[in-house]
Amino acid sequence: MDDIILKTEDVGVIYDGSIVALENVSLNVPTGKLTAILGPSGCGKTTLLKVIAGLIEPSTGTVKIRDKEIIGPGPDRALVFQDFALLPWATVLQNVAFGLRAQGVSKREREKTSLNYIKEVGLSGFEDKYPHQLSGGMRQRTGLARALTVNSDILLMDEPFSAVDEQMRRKLQEDLLELLKIENKTVIFVTHSIEEAVYLADQVVILSGRPGSIAEIVYPEIDRLGEIDLIRRQPRYVELVDEIWSSLKSYVE
């Protein structure tokens, strides 16, 4: 059995005393694997990710990392935002360095580290650009580089590629897989796209809506060691997309 780095136990979230967004979510996240959280919009995916990030305190239940209960955000987790959450008045370099700056890392150190990750996500040459000068894909690469600088074990991504066009999304997905071959990270990836979940994830957690709770967990077991662009041709990939769609259908009414 895989080594579990993070688990949620009976997590429930109630907004404003009455809106039940999540109920009884118990989930194991294996170390070094990519876990996708899949479900229709409004089913509580962002809520679950924010609870794991320590930004929302759950109404019931706990989140544990290596068997220790979390209190708030921590150095073991870094978040990539759906809307990028870049500072519009700061350059790519300054944005990428934000996390390190918040940790009090010296300017020299943080710029060195940041430049390294800017290169790794393929943004070399754009260090001094401002977010409004970048395409959506490049903005999210900036957000990804920022999350990588802090060197956390767990990467939390909230529909990171949903705001970019289809071609760019595919490129970003491929690049993420390439990157994860180098960086040894545990990734929790929120998405509403079945294809994206099956393509990327080792474990797909399907949430049903209102209140959000785990409906099913699927293990794609797709071979990602070879050529990445061949993944979508594997019979197993096509089969799984169909299978998940038929089980999700019932929740999308």
Added chain:
Amino acid sequence: MSDPNNNFQTPTNNSVKFGTKSNLLLWRLLSFLIVFLIWELAGRADISIAFPPFSKVAVAFVSMIFNGEFTAAYADSLPPLLIGLCITIIGGVIIGISIGLVRSTEWFIMPLLIIFQTAPVSALIPMLTYIYGISDTAKVVAIVILGMPLVALNSYKGIQATNPSLLEMAKSFRASWFDTILFVILPSAQKMIFAGLRLGVSGAFIGIVLAELLITPTGIGDLITYNRFVAHYDKMFATIISILAVAGLTLGGMRKLEDLLFPSEKNE
């Protein structure tokens, strides 16, 4: 520069540019000229004795610069104006930012600010005489009353308008309260704060003139009142133009300062 993103841009970016710097200046001068010309014609048409043509006002303006009338009046008006402006700007920004940051103060100060901003506050100015007599203090208070709520309210709104997603980002990276204010909240509020400062400074100029017209007959306000009283309408208008010019130059200087401190390219 090698920017693959720019390869496919339409030529509009680099084609005809309206409003380059020298062009803009030319248009402004032209608009002034047109106004002055219409004024000149209207003044010569003998609408009223109280409305002299522009040329007479211009002559009066120059003579008042050199005969010491402006110097004496501004020597009276500028010190309280400067003190009032300092209090308005510093106090307004501090109050606005504080209530923006510390929600518990909001319910206490906000109603006061909104009342001060919406009520015809100038009606309160004559009452200041009862409290402060005919003094510079009364002028300073008038300035602060008219200017500070605008500065505070805009600073507050600027702080409140900070993108919640950016705040969440700062929190997720465990930025300290201080860093969050310095690197996220203040930069995002900067435009609103400066807009508030400009409004507040306009308010301050209105405050000083009203105070000098209504309660403390000294300085610029007195120069206006006196010249109207003795029917030197050219001098009266020259004085009014002078205060408009001072206010305009101050506001223009503030814009320049803001552009210098925070180049707008970064703020799209």
